[in-house]
Amino acid sequence: MTNPDITAAVTLPSALGESPMWHPREQVLYYCDIPGRCVNRYDPATGDLSHWPFDTEVASLAPMLDGGLLLAARDGLWRFETRTGKRTKLAPPPYDPQIERFNDGKCDPQGRFWVGTIYEPRDAARAALYRFHRDSLTKCADGITTSNGLAWSPDGRTMYWSDTKAHVIHAFDFEAPGGPLSGRRVFCQFPLKPAGPTPADYGGRPDGAAVDAAGNYWVAMFEGQQLLCLSPSGQLLRTVRLPVRCPTMPCFGGADLKTLYITSARENRPADELAAQPLAGCVLSMRVEVPGLPANLFA
Numbered sequence: 001m002t003n004p005d006i007t008a009a010v011t012l013p014s015a016l017g018e019s020p021m022w023h024p025r026e027q028v029l030y031y032c033d034i035p036g037r038c039v040n041r042y043d044p045a046t047g048d049l050s051h052w053p054f055d056t057e058v059a060s061l062a063p064m065l066d067g068g069l070l071l072a073a074r075d076g077l078w079r080f081e082t083r084t085g086k087r088t089k090l091a092p093p094p095y096d097p098q099i100e101r102f103n104d105g106k107c108d109p110q111g112r113f114w115v116g117t118i119y120e121p122r123d124a125a126r127a128a129l130y131r132f133h134r135d136s137l138t139k140c141a142d143g144i145t146t147s148n149g150l151a152w153s154p155d156g157r158t159m160y161w162s163d164t165k166a167h168v169i170h171a172f173d174f175e176a177p178g179g180p181l182s183g184r185r186v187f188c189q190f191p192l193k194p195a196g197p198t199p200a201d202y203g204g205r206p207d208g209a210a211v212d213a214a215g216n217y218w219v220a221m222f223e224g225q226q227l228l229c230l231s232p233s234g235q236l237l238r239t240v241r242l243p244v245r246c247p248t249m250p251c252f253g254g255a256d257l258k259t260l261y262i263t264s265a266r267e268n269r270p271a272d273e274l275a276a277q278p279l280a281g282c283v284l285s286m287r288v289e290v291p292g293l294p295a296n297l298f299a
Contacts, residue, residue, distance in 0.1 A: 006243060006286045009261060010042050010049060013281025017263030018208065019060040019104065020283065022253030024294045029253055030069070031263050031283065032058050039071070041082070042283065044254070052082065060105035062113055065297040072102035072115045077132055091137050094130060104148045104208055104249075109156045110176055111299025114140075116147020122165055129161060140181055141172075149209040149219060153232065154293060160187060160217060162206040167192050169206050169219065187217075188234045198223060208249020208263075212290045220247035220262060227262060244280045245273055252292020260286050
């Protein structure tokens with residue numbers, strides 16, 4: 001059974017909804033449809049839904065201190081002005097865009113943008129994590145295939161980063177002044193997906209995530225039809241069953257940051273599954289007791 005407290009915030013489905021971000025100044029929700037090549041903005045106060053199309057995949061975004069959005073697309077990092085549609089390139093991609101692209105990205109508490117990549121052949125751990133600061137992209141970690149799950153603890157001393165394909169979430173010691181990473185360790189390892197048809201008891205693999213004010217890590221389990229809440233020590237605190245097989249990422253929003261928004265996917269899913277789950281690809285929402293952390297702005 002799914003949780004009756006979960007509702008559909010946006011019923012227009014995305015092929016692959018990703019990277020929801022509650023804008024701390026505009027008080028609206030932004031999110032991407034990666035294969036749909038568009039950025040969406042949802043205003044829960046009015047119900048208005050806006051779309052901006054792009055000529056390539058935009059996978060993640062962040063609010064900018066001086067206005068506009070920072071976009072991580074296959075062809076690099078861009079500044080985007082939502083009011084005018086103006087796009088300004090900030091950095092070229094540090095990879096071959098034929099086989100790799102940017103994926104999950106967020107700003108740290110100091111206003112630096114961190115973004116990982118996905119190695120699309122998925123047959124080797126060739127993806128990496130980059131930090132964008134002062135017009136420069138620096139590789140900070142590698143050795144994974146599908147970068148996801150970026151988040152920071154409330155005190156900013158721990159950073160999380162997952163490899164969806166390997167079903168693992170890593171944690172790092174994070175030093176705020178310069179942003180170096182150290183002490184890489186396994187925060188949580190999930191059972192791998194067996195070969196062949198997906199079994200009914202498959203719990204999914206870690207996709208996008210968000211941290212609440214108590215330091216708990218909320219992670220969407222892709223293909224597992226659930227959202228997990230893990231303590232700072234990795235202990236399972238709560239399992240939220242969802243009405244969609246493929247949740248992709250949660251984020252905290254609303255004026256009190258107690259509304260949890262969850263994007264989802266429907267691309268390449270079986271027809272019978274989509275018929276049974278009409279909310280696949282939609283943005284879900286639920287209320288929680290502990291507020292989240294506000295999105296950091298790119299300085």
